[in-house]
Amino acid sequence: MQENEHSKKNHEGYVPNDSGINTGYPEPMQEQEINLLDYARIFYKYRLVILLCLAVVLAITYYYTNTATRIYQANARILFETTRQPDLMFMGPGISDSKITNTIELMKSRPVRELAYEMLQRDPDYDRLPISNVENPVGYLGGIQTERRRDTDILTISFASPKPLEAS
Numbered sequence: 001m002q003e004n005e006h007s008k009k010n011h012e013g014y015v016p017n018d019s020g021i022n023t024g025y026p027e028p029m030q031e032q033e034i035n036l037l038d039y040a041r042i043f044y045k046y047r048l049v050i051l052l053c054l055a056v057v058l059a060i061t062y063y064y065t066n067t068a069t070r071i072y073q074a075n076a077r078i079l080f081e082t083t084r085q086p087d088l089m090f091m092g093p094g095i096s097d098s099k100i101t102n103t104i105e106l107m108k109s110r111p112v113r114e115l116a117y118e119m120l121q122r123d124p125d126y127d128r129l130p131i132s133n134v135e136n137p138v139g140y141l142g143g144i145q146t147e148r149r150r151d152t153d154i155l156t157i158s159f160a161s162p163k164p165l166e167a168s
Contacts, residue, residue, distance in 0.1 A: 072167035073160040080153040100155060104146045107157070113141040129166045 043050065080100060106112060117137050126132055134140045145158045161167040 069162050071160050071162060072164040073158055074167045075156060075158045078155045078157065080155065100148055100153065103155065104148065107144070107146050108142070110138060113138045113144075116141055116144075125165060128163075130161065130163050131166060 080103070117131075120126055120129070120131065120137075123129075131137050131140055143159060145156075147156050148154070149156065159167055
């Protein structure tokens with residue numbers, strides 16, 4: 001049997017062109033069709049490894065879920081409303097951005113956190129709260145998050161704690 005010149009490979013695995021010169025391009029690969037049965041064979045062949053990996057991941061997930069400290073979060077939303085009539089020339093979303101930004105910065109300030117701490121101390125359940133055992137309770141209240149939704153006059157305040165009573 002005589003082979004066609006185009007089907008011959010040189011010693012480097014490259015197909016020569018019509019003139020017999022190496023083109024530098026590798027031989028085109030044959031497309032293989034993979035069907036569902038091939039996947040089933042692979043799964044069956046490596047079933048123990050796959051099941052072992054799955055069991056390990058499930059065990060780690062179960063352990064982490066049951067031993068991780070639960071964090072409770074409380075959220076409050078405040079709507080800012082104006083009592084004055086808006087100017088017809090400057091119709092906007094309501095309160096100016098600077099007023100809401102100022103309010104956010106004031107809520108993060110140390111004097112406001114000190115006032116919040118004084119209010120917490122008056123609570124009958126204060127001794128049960130983790131903040132009662134913290135060395136710097138005013139700094140602890142710095143964990144209060146305040147954010148504004150874009151293009152709205154709504155401010156969201158949130159606080160997270162491992163104690164549900166304290167988060168609320």
